[in-house]
Amino acid sequence: MEKPEAINVESVCEEGGTLHKIGSDEMWTRTALNAVARDYDQEEKTMPVMQAIRHYKKAIFWSLVISMCVIMEGFDTNLLGNFYAYPSFQRRYGDPVPVTPQTPTGYSIPASWQSGLGQGSGVGSIFGTLINGWLVAAFGPKKVVFSTLCVMSCFLFIVFFAPNKEVLLVGEILLGFEWGIFATTAPAYASEVLPLQLRVYFTSWTNMCFIIGQFISGGVLRGLVSRQDQWGYRIPFAIQWFWPSFLIPLIWFAPESPYHLVRKGKLGDAERALRRLQSASMDSKRSLAQIVFTDNLEKKLSVGTSYRDCFRGVERRRTEIAMVVFGGQLVCGLCFAYASTYFFQQVGLDTEAAYSLGVGANGLALFACFANWFLLMPYFGRRTVYIVGMAAMTIELCLIGILNVWTDKPAVAWTQAILTLVWTFTFQLSAGQLGWALPAEIGSTRLRQKTVCLARNVSNILGVICGTLENYFMNPTAWNLKGYTGFIWGGCAFIVFVWAYFRLPETKGRTFDELDTLFAKRVPARKFASTDVDVFDEEENDHLAVQYTPK
Template structure:
């Protein structure tokens, strides 16, 4: 699909070109697809760590070093180390997320990801060689910080680099690597779990190395985000980066128009604080509305009880006594991956708002169905277990179909440009905090020695899910196909949520007009070599 130049009648019926040529096809935008897959490497590492490390505490090879042996010969681990191993990873991710803004402002997106990759490599090496609890705890914290950086900076880079019509698809594709990484980690764990040596957990750790190593070695060759370069006083590099990203899909007129939009926003934001005090801008004026939406939608994952399902699904499958719980975990995870891939077809047509609402609603319904299954005393244990497996699979389908990719998308595309990394870091940081609270408190509700609610805990998450769904419905605007600069203008002009799709951005139209004038000037100086671009510009000049 090609978006041709828009012609506008002038005096005497003459025509002046006012819009560049954009080829919207996937083939023409292959560079964006390639960068999306490349960014997926960082999220594969995040997902792999999640899937692999979680299984270490069930491996005799790991427990021989960090656990103890029961009188009957089985292996176990004390609750203290168990909590620290899990919580330090989340604590590190929270720290990494909250530092995304200031670190990214200083280092940029590319160098921040290089630093994060190095942190992950060091953490993996420590985990592989240490037999000390202190070093193990430190490595988990370090790994969490690195993964927090990788998650956020890869998302921010895509936000600032992808063309408007492809942002939703790019996020659907890139976040699928989290689920793919988690599944691969689980499969490797399943194959090595029976080894009665340290290699049981070291082999999965060795498999963690390639992703951060590839990133660290190749990121120096990647163009920095054009918007970051522009906001840091490097316009020539920013334009060169934008031309590289749009080559083959946009003509020079379209590139100049997008660049003019970016310049207008950069000039407006140049007067704001450029140091750590910038974080206070998140809570001032029209930015407060954006922050509330981004944080609110960002915590939707936790709000529909995702950590309850993800962290304790295997436990419930085990208590259901319907087969291998690890196998059912892998199968339900694959169902979730199918839901994620299905969104690639719908996000460009339906938009992220409707997908998020559908995802929230589906997860909320699954919670009450799961609770009801275990409240019905007339249902056999076996049938309840089968129902639990089906409900969990449907939940993960809905979660990946509408929530997992697009809460990150929203948290990155709604903020002001100079606050994007700060806002996304805050949103994911708060989400991590709620996820940690869920993981920490859930055992009190489901443990047989405590309240012993089991799956009936879903009643609480049903109510929470209703609140999340209502928040998204009333607060989240639809911005499908809009540039980041158009979104910024609509928020500054306090456009109502329901009016976003039909709003006409005047400032952006003016920026595009300026780009036409700039391109004419460049063409006269012979700086534009593309014949079809020169033809557009010369035609415009002859008819003005």
């Protein structure tokens, strides 16, 4: 390997320079750097999954820890959506209404307040997500997550002691700020500390954490549904203090993202972080060389680091894909499914049956996530799974709408409920997992955090809009559409299906530098899987730099 003997230079990894610093004490020529990066690229692409697991056990552990923060978001969002049919919550925060099969307690949360409370955390998440793009770029994901956990522990007191709907709404907005930070930091961190073979599993693990949170909250609600006093709804709020109690000390010891440290020019720290993420048999300098090469390639292609750069040149296409993939989760029926307990009650099922089905739906969603990991991801591309899943959900939602014509028959109501569970299974097999994984893969490394933040904010904004509409669709004192809501979300799912067929590229088996080159070449989405690229061709890269540079 070609190395200069004794060279003393101050600047490292500068565009156009001939030397690159690797670690804290070595200088390699550009040729040597590219050769090491090329070898590491090939090794990463051919490494078996089990070998990757052995070499990256520590990275897997820290990725799981960071992502576990999202369990709290899944717990909280599922909590509020299903509190509307919860007897003790209805009596505390609801308005008096006539006793009917849909309102057996004589109290109901008005549709306007369902929208306000349900979307309060979404509104807070919009601002938290937006600011997180700057916070992580400045301080790194580890420090941001640690500080956010500490602040969130304080805000939990507001929702726990809320005396009325107004204070509860304020607490949900403030907590939403933290949810936005957790949900966008976790998948980006996972994509930066894990190799190609494990990337899709642990970026989508964020979604599984979301499901685990929903599953836990569903079980807690089912266990307390018969409790009539204030602790029926306060205990679920209090359980959220459990997570910070062990996550805060754990994250204090987590390694920083090596990509963040390279972007900050802290290559010695990046090498030390890699040693903490990989097994002792791995050469951290080779891993670092590949990260430096990718960062240099993106500098050559004029990839910036600001939110504005996400919408310039070819980056605009990458941002569009991340946004639509993440936003597609909401418009294909997610708000409908999140309020499944309320839907079950509105089509005539009793409260205990509705909450039992709600727990079943969360368990089925978790099972679907593992089925996605072991039965789909190893054998099928991301594009194929997403497109087929979106088509299947379109059909399932429309069937729910068609059956609503006979909803007065108990057997039909149960059939609609079962189709809702089938939709949940299909969603988590496809868009539920990939909606989190693809945005973390699609963005360039220099813009990854901001790309994920923008995509998540599209999801947040659509969540507020769709969640508000869903409350009016389902509320018996508002539009009372019941199962006919399936036609609306089925139509939206069909639109996303058409978009995905023409615009969603295949990212399976592609390293980050290969994705940079494919986007720079403006390869059509349907040809991503079949196009060969040589990311180490300097002449081609120089040519692409001219083409790629935003005008």
